[in-house]
Amino acid sequence: MPRKITYRKALNEGLDEELANDDNVVIIGEEVAEYNGAYKVTEGLWDKWGDKRVVDAPISEAGFIGMGIGASMLGVRPVMELMFFSFAYVAFDQMMNNAATCRYMSGGLINVPIVVRGPANGGTNVGATHSHTPENIFANMPGLKVVSPSTAYDAKGLIKSAIRDNDPVYFMESTVLYGQEWEVPENDEIEGGELLIPLGSADIKKEGTDISLIAHGRAVITALEAAEILSAEHGINAEVVDLRSIRPLDEQTILESVKKTNRAVYIEENKPFCGVGAQIASMIQEKVFDYLDAPVLRISSMDSPAIYSPPLEKAQIPDAALIVKKALSIC
Amino acid sequence: MATKSKPKSSASEYADADINKSLSAEDKIEFLRKMLRIRRFEQESLKNYQVTNKSGGSNIGGFLHVYIGQESIAVGTISLCGENDHVITAYRDHGHALTVGMNMNECMAELFGKATGCSKGKGGSMHYFAPDKNYWGGHGIVAGQTPLGAGLAYGLKYKGLKGCCLCYLGDGAINQGAYHEALNLAELWDLPVIYIIENNGYSMGTSQERSSAHSEKGLAARAEAYGMEWDVINGEDIYEIRAKTQIAVKRAHEECRPTILEIKTYRWEGHSIADANKEKYRTKEEIQKFKDEHDPVQVWKKAMLEEGVITEDDFKQINKEAGEEAKAASKFADESPFPEVSSIQDDIYWEVDNNTEAGRTGRHFFHD
Numbered sequence: 001m002p003r004k005i006t007y008r009k010a011l012n013e014g015l016d017e018e019l020a021n022d023d024n025v026v027i028i029g030e031e032v033a034e035y036n037g038a039y040k041v042t043e044g045l046w047d048k049w050g051d052k053r054v055v056d057a058p059i060s061e062a063g064f065i066g067m068g069i070g071a072s073m074l075g076v077r078p079v080m081e082l083m084f085f086s087f088a089y090v091a092f093d094q095m096m097n098n099a100a101t102c103r104y105m106s107g108g109l110i111n112v113p114i115v116v117r118g119p120a121n122g123g124t125n126v127g128a129t130h131s132h133t134p135e136n137i138f139a140n141m142p143g144l145k146v147v148s149p150s151t152a153y154d155a156k157g158l159i160k161s162a163i164r165d166n167d168p169v170y171f172m173e174s175t176v177l178y179g180q181e182w183e184v185p186e187n188d189e190i191e192g193g194e195l196l197i198p199l200g201s202a203d204i205k206k207e208g209t210d211i212s213l214i215a216h217g218r219a220v221i222t223a224l225e226a227a228e229i230l231s232a233e234h235g236i237n238a239e240v241v242d243l244r245s246i247r248p249l250d251e252q253t254i255l256e257s258v259k260k261t262n263r264a265v266y267i268e269e270n271k272p273f274c275g276v277g278a279q280i281a282s283m284i285q286e287k288v289f290d291y292l293d294a295p296v297l298r299i300s301s302m303d304s305p306a307i308y309s310p311p312l313e314k315a316q317i318p319d320a321a322l323i324v325k326k327a328l329s330i331c
Numbered sequence: 332m333a334t335k336s337k338p339k340s341s342a343s344e345y346a347d348a349d350i351n352k353s354l355s356a357e358d359k360i361e362f363l364r365k366m367l368r369i370r371r372f373e374q375e376s377l378k379n380y381q382v383t384n385k386s387g388g389s390n391i392g393g394f395l396h397v398y399i400g401q402e403s404i405a406v407g408t409i410s411l412c413g414e415n416d417h418v419i420t421a422y423r424d425h426g427h428a429l430t431v432g433m434n435m436n437e438c439m440a441e442l443f444g445k446a447t448g449c450s451k452g453k454g455g456s457m458h459y460f461a462p463d464k465n466y467w468g469g470h471g472i473v474a475g476q477t478p479l480g481a482g483l484a485y486g487l488k489y490k491g492l493k494g495c496c497l498c499y500l501g502d503g504a505i506n507q508g509a510y511h512e513a514l515n516l517a518e519l520w521d522l523p524v525i526y527i528i529e530n531n532g533y534s535m536g537t538s539q540e541r542s543s544a545h546s547e548k549g550l551a552a553r554a555e556a557y558g559m560e561w562d563v564i565n566g567e568d569i570y571e572i573r574a575k576t577q578i579a580v581k582r583a584h585e586e587c588r589p590t591i592l593e594i595k596t597y598r599w600e601g602h603s604i605a606d607a608n609k610e611k612y613r614t615k616e617e618i619q620k621f622k623d624e625h626d627p628v629q630v631w632k633k634a635m636l637e638e639g640v641i642t643e644d645d646f647k648q649i650n651k652e653a654g655e656e657a658k659a660a661s662k663f664a665d666e667s668p669f670p671e672v673s674s675i676q677d678d679i680y681w682e683v684d685n686n687t688e689a690g691r692t693g694r695h696f697f698h699d
Contacts, residue, residue, distance in 0.1 A: 024489075026489065052489070057516075058515060058516070058519065060512045060515060060516065062478060062508060062509045062512050063478050063481070063509065063512025063513055063515065063516050064478075064512075064516060065478070066475075066477075066478020066479055066481070066482065066509060066512075066513065067478050067479075067481045067482040067485055067513070067516055068482060069478070069479055069482055070419075070467075070478060070479035070480060070481060070482020070483045070484075070485065070486065071482040071483070071485045071486040071489065072482070072486075073462070073467055073479070073482070073483065073486070074417075074482075074483060074486030074487065074490065075486065075490070076485070076486045076489050076490070093472055093475050093509065094475070094478060094509070097471075097472055097475055098470070098475060098476075098478075098479060102460075102468065103678055103679065103680075103681065104453055104454075104678050104679055105450055105453055105454035105458040105460070105468070105469070106450050106453075106454065106458070106460035106462070106468065106678075107448070107449065107450035107451035107452075107453050107454065107460075107678055108451070108677065108678030108684055109450075109460050109461070109462050109463075110460060110462055110467070111681035113681075142676075142679050142695075142696065143679050143680065145680075161689070165682060165689055166681040166682055166685075166687075166689075167680045167681050167682055198688070198689060198692045198693075199689060199692065199693065200689070200692035200693015200694070200695075201692060201693065245693060247693075247695070248692060248693030248694055248695045249693055249694045249697075250692075250693050250694075251693075251694045279697070
């Protein structure tokens with residue numbers, strides 16, 4: 001019986017393994033050490049690794065992320081937690097100007113091997129300021145990489161690769177997924193002895209023939225629920241494609257899926273305007289137009305700031321019923 | 332002073348500080364040469380910025396923030412740097428770059444946007460880098476470099492290296508939040524960083540009096556709020572710059588603690604050369620007074636003449652050589668090729684540039 005662990009535990013294992021793998025890896029963030037993490041992702045790591053490797057930062061995102069960028073230029077590999085990715089906005093200059101462009105502006109003399117990670121999701125009734133999903137904003141900037149895992153397995157394999165990557169990686173998680181469990185093998189069950197998933201490789205979460213439901217982050221899980229309904233109630237065999245990383249992007253896997261199914265819907269919890277789905281829809285129509293039997297549809301969060309009211313926020317974020325409805329409209 | 336056997340500079344009470352007593356005549360001449368090289372380089376760059384070339388445009392695009400009048404600060408402070416000491420600054424960065432040892436050719440070629448520039452034409456005037464010389468830029472956003480300076484210090488401490496980071500900023504940067512966040516971290520975590528406020532009196536066209544609330548003790552004294560050490564320095568006196576900065580360097584090296592230094596100086600030109608109001612927010616007379624009475628090059632020259640380290644002819648010779656070097660740099664830049672259009676997408680991702688497996692996995696660029 002393969003073991004099951006939570007998304008949170010998977011991240012924790014990935015961080016722990018990378019702390020062991022490289023002395024230069026240091027975890028920095030608010031409440032990551034003595035408090036064991038606001039969402040317990042770093043639980044136990046301070047006890048195990050001590051003050052030097054797991055560092056509590058003051059509430060000072062521009063300060064400690066900028067500091068991490070500077071330290072990374074000297075070969076330290078900071079993994080910095082944003083308690084919410086929404087807080088990236090107070091560190092925006094550091095994350096957009098310094099992390100993304102120092103390599104370019106130095107003509108390639110510098111690289112910035114940092115990871116900034118934390119939850120980037122709505123759906124938890126914490127209002128607009130704590131519910132931002134900025135994956136499209138950061139993926140827009142050349143020099144940055146953006147990763148958004150949907151399962152515990154992916155979270156572990158991707159965080160390890162992100163930490164080993166020599167470019168800045170912004171790693172966007174979901175508080176809704178932290179407590180959910182998936183199968184994640186023990187290291188001794190894996191060829192090579194550890195779980196590493198390359199950035200830039202999408203994953204077919206469910207094979208199908210009739211329509212491609214393409215998504216990232218938690219929307220993948222919603223798409224899988226919708227695929228079950230489409231199959232059980234409508235006899236439609238949907239394929240679910242998980243980007244896993246948004247930049248770099250596994251274009252080939254997406255296009256192959258659409259060539260097979262001839263129909264595509266992009267699903268995300270992000271906002272629609274210039275969202276990730278806009279980029280993917282543009283790419284699909286441009287590259288495999290002749291294979292399409294219907295327009296490429298996009299499903300996103302409703303186009304307003306995140307609402308607080310719990311039942312309304314539920315309605316604001318795409319659910320399986322909406323995906324089913326949209327899919328049926330082109331099948 | 333009359334009792335001393337060796338003639339001393341009348342300009343500075345800091346000439347006898349230990350750190351200055353150990354200077355050889357060659358060291359002192361080198362300071363002069365470095366200041367003159369910055370000045371002549373920038374005068375040459377000014378010409379290239381204002382010239383109309385064969386194509387009908389200027390040789391240099393964008394902004395040009397020159398350091399003329401402030402040269403003693405980079406030269407004096409960086410003269411204290413050892414193997415593990417690092418430098419990072421803002422956009423008025425030519426002086427620091429030449430002082431750490433970048434050459435005029437690569438610096439001028441960068442201004443011209445040429446492939447032979449220090450950043451292959453990708454950074455421009457505000458973004459010079461030379462990590463091999465412990466020089467980490469050249470940063471365009473006011474105070475954006477101040478957390479990075481804390482980070483370089485953090486990196487040194489993390490790796491157990493006895494060194495420090497000299498992080499320069501202008502007086503206009505001291506009201507940015509990033510700077511205060513960096514100060515808090517620097518003191519909280521005992522980081523060996525020295526924030527050097529080059530106070531030239533104006534944040535662009537707004538005088539220091541109109542932009543910064545502070546006590547009578549000056550700008551660096553805000554350090555007291557963080558429990559940090561600070562000092563104020565007369566920027567036209569290299570002896571004073573070295574004597575007081577050395578205390579901060581020692582504090583960083585021996586105690587792993589930060590310092591803020593305010594070094595008073597004056598910029599002769601506008602905020603950038605595009606600053607049309609440089610004689611409106613201050614008077615011509617004010618500018619002339621600083622040129623006549625507080626020019627750090629002339630102050631140091633006078634001290635060197637008094638000390639018998641140089642003659643007037645030596646000065647002329649050094650100045651002439653610096654001018655010739657700057658002219659040659661212009662020629663080099665002018666004759667250098669522009670980068671290929673195909674290079675625009677190089678130097679963005681380390682993994683792609685190095686053709687690693689990670690760099691080959693997935694699509695990194697979305698421009699067809």
